[in-house]
Amino acid sequence: MTETQINSQKFQLRRKSLGSPTTRKPILISPKRKTLPLPIILRDGVDVTPKPLNPEIFTGGRERQLSVYDIGLERDRLETRASRSHSQSLNVFRTQSTVRFKPEYGKTRDDSNQYRGSVSQGSNFFDPIISDIEDEQASISNISVPLEPSKEIQEDRVKKIPSHISLILTETNTFFILDMPSCTAIKDTDEGNQVEEDNAQYEFLTEGKGKNRKTLSAEVQTFPIVMKTRSTFPEKVKTQTGTAFVSNWNMYDTYQATKETLTEESEESDEDSDFEYHKLDDLSSLDSYKLSADEKMMAKLMKNPRFLEAVCVIERLLANNCYNEEQKIFRALSVPDDFRENIEYKYKLRLLWTFSNDKTKGLSVNSVHWNPANKDICAVGYGKFYFHDNLPGLVMIWNIKNPVQPERNYSFDVPVTSVCFSSSNPILLAIGFYDGSIKVLNVVSRDIMIIGEKMPTYEPVWSVLWQYGRTERVHEELVGATFDDGRLCAYAVQRKLQEVKQMMRVAKADGKLKGYDVMKKCSNLTIPASRYSSALFARPHPVNNTVYFIGTNEGTIHKCSVNYLNQHLDIFLAHDGPVNQMKFSPFSNDIFATCGDDCSTRIWGEGISEPVLEFSLAMKSVEGFDWSPSHSTVIVTIQGTAIQIWDLQRKAYAPQSITESPTGSRNSVVQFTDSGRCLIVGDVDGYVHVFSLEDMPFPAFFQENLLFESIAKALVTNVDLLNKVKKLRRSETEEEPE
Structure with missing residues (x-):
């Protein structure tokens, strides 16, 4: 290249760059990389040369607008290279476009015009640059200018993304999502006065004198509402018939698995x-x-x-x-041969087993009740509530399949006085306590599951029973309880036992009473502490569901009805002391027996005001008795440690056999099983003995006739009473066909 050509290029470059400041043309940015021609590839005469994928290799320049931000960045980069040689500056000047003048433009921006979107320089901008070029023209004439820029310059061309971007936030108009206008107004303001006037007008028209204002009925013709009928045909819902079979066992297994999982987790x-x-002051913890x-x-x-x-x-x-052989005897699977030789009637008691464990020792057996659905299960209530021995209570569910340990064991803080199973729902057990509380438990659970509970009162509960009664809703089975203050209350079974009504409250009897003829008492001038007697038990009538009997601690028995609250139908004196028990004969609805603390047991006829039979053996109170379900004339009584078996068919003045308690403790409870072959006896030390009756007479075919004949045989010397018994028999025979 000649010197003339170099000068011409200089002037051409000067001519292009020194444009008018008013002429703002876009700047062409030269390509970052020089592109070499690609070889052409032919295959079978077809051009299959691949096209370039990088758009940067095209030779054509791309147009963009420069900004002050770009000029500032380029100025900072070029200031670091101020010590480079003039030859390199010249090479850069020749190969770069107008963008390379941004550093110089930045240095002289105070003397030049303002930049507005494109490069427009004043006349003084290129003067120092041109003078430097003219001075060094001779030195660069022989220097070959490289066609490609250096690597550092190529890196400077790459535009970097700014590390910080500023955003300006401006406030917009306020808009409301929910607007709930207030329904109140401030008093003593225009709005408040208007509201008070409206309220006064409303009260005047609705409650005040304006309510009785004169009105007039008028008719008016309203505009008819134009209606059109429209119909459409929706798409038919596609249905499909499907069947599946699920048995009760599948449902049970499904829910049982879920229940077991939850139980294990809990x-x-x-x-x-x-x-x-744990507590540090608790030794067990x-x-x-x-x-x-x-x-x-x-x-x-x-x-x-x-x-x-x-x-x-x-x-x-x-x-x-x-206990295999004993269990067979209890279930009547092993009975003696009726045709055996040397048959003797000895009325013996054979001990099969005893229900007891370490927890029952020292606790008195207060109540025993057999389950009406499962005759192998019985509930026993324990507790000692004497003045010097106030021990905790205990309820155990015993099963003849396991005479050693109970099936259920429920402990309470208060002594238990009475237990009774429900007839309609045998899994429910009603329990009476000495503090006056009543609980209904579900014996299916091993833990205490309370179905209903009545809060304790001051008076003890002496007996509980289940009886049907009508509440406000339905005819359901209620829980009846007798208290020491003479009350008989009925409760509906709920989470909290709801007292339906107080059926009866027995008062002290005054004057001459019919029944047992007692000696006249001396006049007592002291004022009694209570006007009511203690209700020790309640027994429903076996036939008439509306009639029941209540025994008291004064020896009187009140005949009451559910239709007459707090009133008795009849009253008679049964014993000279508390009446411990009363039971009807299982073979006659008109014959019942009582026992009391006057050391005697008496048989009564309903409607007869005096006892039919009376038998006593020792000067000890008769704690309990029971009729035999298999023999109408057999009665078992307990006095002290003795268990006495009476047979009215044989004799009424002495028992047929007397058996002492195996433990030598005083007996408290006696009860037959439903078969009549076994007897259960409880004592005050927590032992429940199960006996079997051996060498008993054969049951009579007409049990009721045998009972009346035995009573008549004992009343041979009392003609008047015998006639009353015969009349009672005839009346009962006449009522049977009905």
């Missing part, structure tokens, strides 16, 4: 909490806290209901090995 959480939380891993696992296993159920089954199997 048990694990309870057990963890039991071991984590310290002992449990010090348990080893094996002992904790054993304690966890003992709380598993499935494990307890398995243990119960194993105990039954083991008990069957020891």
Whole structure:
């Protein structure tokens, strides 16, 4: 290249760059990389040369507008290279476009015109640059200018993304999502006065004198509403008939698996909490806290209901090995041969087994009741409530399959006085307590599951029973309870026992009473502490559901009706002291017996004002008695430690046999089983003995006739009373066909 050509290029460059300041043309940015021609590839005469993928290799320039931000960045980069040689500056000047003048433009921006979107320089901008070029023209004439820029310059061309971007936020107009205007107004303002006027006008028209204003009925013709009928055809819903069979067992298995999972999780959480939380002042808690891993696992296993159920089954199997013959006798599977030789009637009692364990020792057996659905199960209530022995209460559910350990064990803080199973729902057990509270438990659960509860009062509960009565809703089975203050109340079974009504409250009897002829008492000038007698028991009539009897601690029996509240139909004196028990004969609805603390047992006829028969043996109170379900003339009584068997067919002045208690304790409860072959006796030390009756006479075919004949035989010397008994027999015979 000649010097003339170089000068011409200089002037051409000067001519292009020194444009008018008013002429703002876009600047062409030269390509960042020089593109070499690609070789052409032919295959079978077809051009298959691949097209370039990078758009930067095109030779054509791309047009963009420069900004002050770009010029400032380029100025900072070029200031770092101020010490470079003039040759390199010249090469850069020749190869770069007008963008390379941004540093110089930045330095002289105070003397030049203002930049507005494109490069427009004043006349003084290129003067120092041109002078430098003219001075060094000779030195660069022989220097070959490289066609490609250096690597550093190529890196400077790459535009970097700014690390910080400023955003300006401006406030917009306020808009409301929810607008609820107030319904109140401030008093003593225009709005408040208007509201008060409206309220006064409203009260005047609705409640004041304006309510009785003169009105006039008028008719008016309203504009008819034009209506059109429209109909459409919706798409038909596609249905498909499907069938499935699910048995009760499948449903049971499904829900049982879920229930067991939840039970295990709850048990694990309870057990963890039991071991984590403890009291330092509790010795048992310290002992449990010090348990080893094996002992904790054993304690966890003992709380598993499935494990307890398995243990119960194993105990039954083991008990069957020891009490197999006794269990057969109890279930009447092993009976003596009726055609055996040397038959003798000895009325003997054979001890089969005794229900007791360590927890029952020292507690008195207060009540025994057999389950009406399962005759192998009986509930026993324990508790001692004497003045010097006020011990906790206990309820145990015993099963003849396991005479050693109870099936259920419920502990209470208060002595238990009475228990009774429900007839309609045998899993419910009503329990009376000495503090006056009543609970209804579900015996299916091993833990205490309270179905209904009545809060305690001041007076003890002496007996509980289930009876049908009509409440406000339906005719349902109610829980009846007798209290020490003479009340008989009925409760509906709910979460909290709701008192339906107070059926009766027995008062002290005054004057001459019919019934047992007692000696005249001396006049008592003291004022009694209470006007009411203690209601010791309540017995429903076997035929008439509306009639029931209440025994008191004064020896009187009140005949009452559910239709007449707090009023008795009849009253008679049965004993000279508290009446302990009263039961109707299972073979006659007109014959019943009573026992009391006057050391005697009496047989009565309904409608007869005096006792039919009376028998006594020792000067001890008769704690209880029971009629035999298999022999109409056999009665069992308990006095002290003796168990007496009476047979009215044989003799009424002495028992047929007397059996002492195996433990030598005073007996408190006696009851036959439904078969009449076994007898259960409880004592004050917590033992419940199960006896079998052996060498008993054959049951009569006409049990009721035998009963009346035996009574008539004993009343041979009392003609008037005998005639009353015969009349009672005839009246009962006449009522039977109806």
